[in-house]
Amino acid sequence: MFSMIFKDTKSSVGQLISNNLHTMVQSAILGFPRIGPNRELKKTTEAYWKGKVSVEELFKVGKELRAANWKLQKEAGVDIIPSNDFSFYDQVLDLSLLFNAIPERYAKYNLAPIDTFFAMGRGLQKSATETSAAIDVTALEMVKWFDSNYHYVRPTFSHSTEFKLNGQKPVDEFLEAKELGIQTRPVLLGPVSYLFLGKADKDSLDLEPLSLLEKLLPVYAEVLSKLKQAGATEVQLDEPTLVLDLPQEAQQAIKKAYQFFASKASSLPEITLASYFGTVVPNLNALKGLPVAALHFDFVRAPEQFDDVVSIVGDKQKLSVGIIDGRNIWKNNFAKSSEFVKKAIEKLGADRVIVATSSSLLHTPVDLENESKLNPVIKDWFAFATQKVKEVVIVSKNVSGKNVSAELEANAKSVAARAASDITNNPAVKKRVAAIDAKMAQRAAPFDERLIEQQKSLKLPLFPTTTIGSFPQTRDIRINRNKFAKGTISAEEYEKFINAEIETVIRFQEEIGLDVLVHGEPERNDMVQYFGEQLNGYTFTVNGWVQSYGSRYVRPPIIVGDLSRPKPMSVKESVYAQSITTKPVKGMLTGPVTCLRWSFPRDDVEQKTQAYQLALALRDEVNDLEAAGITVIQVDEPAIREGLPLRAGAERDDYVFWAADSFRVATSGVRNSTQIHSHFCYSDLDPNHIKALDADVVSIEYSKKDDPNYIAEFKDYPNHIGLGLFDIHSPRVPSKEEMIHKIETILKDYPASKFWVNPDCGLKTRDWAETKLSLTNMVDAAKYFREQYKK
Ligand code: MET
Numbered sequence: 207m208f209s210m211i212f213k214d215t216k217s218s219v220g221q222l223i224s225n226n227l228h229t230m231v232q233s234a235i236l237g238f239p240r241i242g243p244n245r246e247l248k249k250t251t252e253a254y255w256k257g258k259v260s261v262e263e264l265f266k267v268g269k270e271l272r273a274a275n276w277k278l279q280k281e282a283g284v285d286i287i288p289s290n291d292f293s294f295y296d297q298v299l300d301l302s303l304l305f306n307a308i309p310e311r312y313a314k315y316n317l318a319p320i321d322t323f324f325a326m327g328r329g330l331q332k333s334a335t336e337t338s339a340a341i342d343v344t345a346l347e348m349v350k351w352f353d354s355n356y357h358y359v360r361p362t363f364s365h366s367t368e369f370k371l372n373g374q375k376p377v378d379e380f381l382e383a384k385e386l387g388i389q390t391r392p393v394l395l396g397p398v399s400y401l402f403l404g405k406a407d408k409d410s411l412d413l414e415p416l417s418l419l420e421k422l423l424p425v426y427a428e429v430l431s432k433l434k435q436a437g438a439t440e441v442q443l444d445e446p447t448l449v450l451d452l453p454q455e456a457q458q459a460i461k462k463a464y465q466f467f468a469s470k471a472s473s474l475p476e477i478t479l480a481s482y483f484g485t486v487v488p489n490l491n492a493l494k495g496l497p498v499a500a501l502h503f504d505f506v507r508a509p510e511q512f513d514d515v516v517s518i519v520g521d522k523q524k525l526s527v528g529i530i531d532g533r534n535i536w537k538n539n540f541a542k543s544s545e546f547v548k549k550a551i552e553k554l555g556a557d558r559v560i561v562a563t564s565s566s567l568l569h570t571p572v573d574l575e576n577e578s579k580l581n582p583v584i585k586d587w588f589a590f591a592t593q594k595v596k597e598v599v600i601v602s603k604n605v606s607g608k609n610v611s612a613e614l615e616a617n618a619k620s621v622a623a624r625a626a627s628d629i630t631n632n633p634a635v636k637k638r639v640a641a642i643d644a645k646m647a648q649r650a651a652p653f654d655e656r657l658i659e660q661q662k663s664l665k666l667p668l669f670p671t672t673t674i675g676s677f678p679q680t681r682d683i684r685i686n687r688n689k690f691a692k693g694t695i696s697a698e699e700y701e702k703f704i705n706a707e708i709e710t711v712i713r714f715q716e717e718i719g720l721d722v723l724v725h726g727e728p729e730r731n732d733m734v735q736y737f738g739e740q741l742n743g744y745t746f747t748v749n750g751w752v753q754s755y756g757s758r759y760v761r762p763p764i765i766v767g768d769l770s771r772p773k774p775m776s777v778k779e780s781v782y783a784q785s786i787t788t789k790p791v792k793g794m795l796t797g798p799v800t801c802l803r804w805s806f807p808r809d810d811v812e813q814k815t816q817a818y819q820l821a822l823a824l825r826d827e828v829n830d831l832e833a834a835g836i837t838v839i840q841v842d843e844p845a846i847r848e849g850l851p852l853r854a855g856a857e858r859d860d861y862v863f864w865a866a867d868s869f870r871v872a873t874s875g876v877r878n879s880t881q882i883h884s885h886f887c888y889s890d891l892d893p894n895h896i897k898a899l900d901a902d903v904v905s906i907e908y909s910k911k912d913d914p915n916y917i918a919e920f921k922d923y924p925n926h927i928g929l930g931l932f933d934i935h936s937p938r939v940p941s942k943e944e945m946i947h948k949i950e951t952i953l954k955d956y957p958a959s960k961f962w963v964n965p966d967c968g969l970k971t972r973d974w975a976e977t978k979l980s981l982t983n984m985v986d987a988a989k990y991f992r993e994q995y996k997k
């Protein structure tokens with residue numbers, strides 16, 4: 207019936223409808239989480255790795271997940287639905303497989319493509335069988351995806367890399383959707399970002415990845431033209447590197463790549479070039495005049511780039527307005543977003559504006575409806591990926607003049623309720639943060655003076671040995687923690703159990719001769735959640751999983767309001783541990799920046815304010831530990847590097863300051879004789895940033911680095927350091943000799959008097975057998991050096 211009206215263009219009703227249709231602002235999703243509402247992807251891939259399900263079953267589940275995601279978006283009324291946003295491990299690794307960037311060490315086994323893919327992502331170890339030789343290959347490097355907690359598998363190129371199409375995943379998935387009657391916009395990481403985020407392989411260190419652009423472009427064009435043949439009218443090419451400080455060559459490469467595609471325009475789908483996670487303004491020249499159909503920008507992270515980017519949108523280009531946050535869980539403010547989009551419409555016209563998510567929704571949990579335990583008041587403030595899909599549609603309808611008044615009204619109510627809620631606001635906390643002064647962020651005496659007092663009271667030997675905090679989290683520990691959470695064992699029974707665990711850990715450490723002991727953290731489910739659960743201002747999901755890498759998902763706690771500590775959080779366990787030994791036991795806390803980074807933060811208060819609120823809560827905890835007789839206190843900050851803003855400039859400088867300052871607020875309330883430790887893993891650190899924390903001792907992940915330049919960088923570090931001597935992610939037991947060798951190399955560049963002996967990180971993922979052997983060897987290595995230095 208409707209089609210009849212449309213065809214009758216002469217009728218005035220038909221004209222009106224078709225005009226309206228014409229001016230309808232489109233809605234677009236840049237990517238949807240692929241893990242499934244109940245972690246279906248994880249369950250199947252892990253079962254496949256264990257040989258428990260067939261490859262057919264694995265593919266079937268993949269197909270079902272894709273179909274469900276497409277249908278969900280279609281039913282919500284989304285105009286531009288992504289495909290090829292699915293991956294069994296990582297979308298960047300997908301491209302390496304697709305373009306045949308497969309290092310020989312994987313290719314040589316001639317595995318099925320999916321197994322080569324997994325081998326590159328996670329390594330593969332298989333003993334020989336009658337029909338096949340043994341396989342032993344480590345994974346490609348895994349790196350943080352910009353400033354998110356997602357990790358991608360780093361493309362790794364060598365002189366022998368030969369790009370060619372290996373399969374046609376984007377085409378297959380496009381056709382799969384088409385068969386369901388759903389037209390999609392395939393998404394691929396763009397060629398410049400793909401190369402720029404990659405690196406040269408060990409055997410080709412002189413290779414500059416971007417120099418491969420010319421070889422890579424025809425292969426990209428080939429897959430794009432296949433997409434067009436399959437019926438795709440548009441594709442989304444992501445170039446998030448546009449938000450970094452891009453060197454000239456990379457800016458040139460952007461121009462070159464998209465001009466190349468333009469030269470083949472008739473055989474390719476229209477291109478939307480997408481940037482996200484920041485402003486592109488410093489790279490605006492690379493974008494100006496670029497022959498693509500549409501440009502997408504992230505206006506959630508960088509609304510201030512609006513005027514600049516609109517000024518370079520070409521006469522026929524569309525602007526995709528990323529306004530629904532792909533990185534956080536807060537309900538959108540429809541009135542505000544609509545206003546923002548309307549500014550774009552005024553400049554460009556409704557037919558050239560698209561309402562979109564700021565980035566892929568990969569970084570948000572799948573569906574809020576799965577959260578049965580959330581306080582309904584708070585739940586009303588959130589939107590997960592499924593809800594965000596609807597938000598995009600509502601905002602696009604609203605700016606197109608469709609009637610969505612009911613939705614707008616409900617939204618305005620919810621936004622106002624959150625702003626006024628006393629769950630959100632705690633005047634006492636605000637007052638205390640406002641009263642922080644420089645003195646609170648400074649220890650009473652400089653390090654040299656503190657050291658003398660600490661040596662007097664702690665009496666540690668040269669090369670003091672310690673661990674990073676956690677000991678193996680056995681099945682028994684998890685079972686008992688769950689029982690306690692469910693109420694099937696009493697608080698007394700649980701405490702008895704935890705104390706027994708602590709005692710085991712203490713006795714073991716005494717036995718092998720460690721110097722500064724830990725209690726082992728058996729009571730902690732997670733180093734952030736454990737503290738979050740004891741603070742006011744946090745809330746938690748039961749199913750809010752987000753992919754971190756491969757089949758590893760995290761469930762970040764959510765900061766909903768001003769943060770405060772109603773009572774001590776860790777004192778009981780530390781005091782018990784200290785009461786059963788004469789050696790010092792370290793108190794163990796998670797630092798303000800790590801608590802913030804590994805949570806979903808508030809979007810209504812600056813991140814630094816949240817960090818200072820956490821710092822004050824931790825300061826009270828640190829002081830309580832000291833008052834209870836704990837003389838060494840470690841405040842972990844493993845996430846401090848990932849929070850570093852992507853670009854040099856004022857925002858980064860500000861972060862560097864408040865990240866360190868909030869740590870010092872947390873740790874400076876103690877006596878000179880109390881020794882403050884901190885710990886960092888996962889990343890390359892700038893020694894100056896670490897120095898600013900003024901911790902007495904820091905431990906840093908190091909074992910896999912083995913880079914003399916890195917040690918040299920820390921040479922002038924004034925306080926004490928332990929560089930991690932063994933990899934805690936691997937079940938491998940390092941020998942005493944191996945660690946002696948490592949220490950010897952370090953001591954060439956580093957003063958022995960400042961050196962601590964410890965592993966890379968906590969031991970919670972290891973088992974006891976490995977832990978015993980590794981730590982015994984480590985302590986023996988320290989003893990060896992003590993003997994050497996006596997002479
Ligand atoms: C990711 S850093 C972990 C530090 C923590 N204290 C542990 O040992 O597990």
Ligand SMILES: [Zn+2]
Binds near residue numbers: 887
């Ligand atoms: Zn660590």
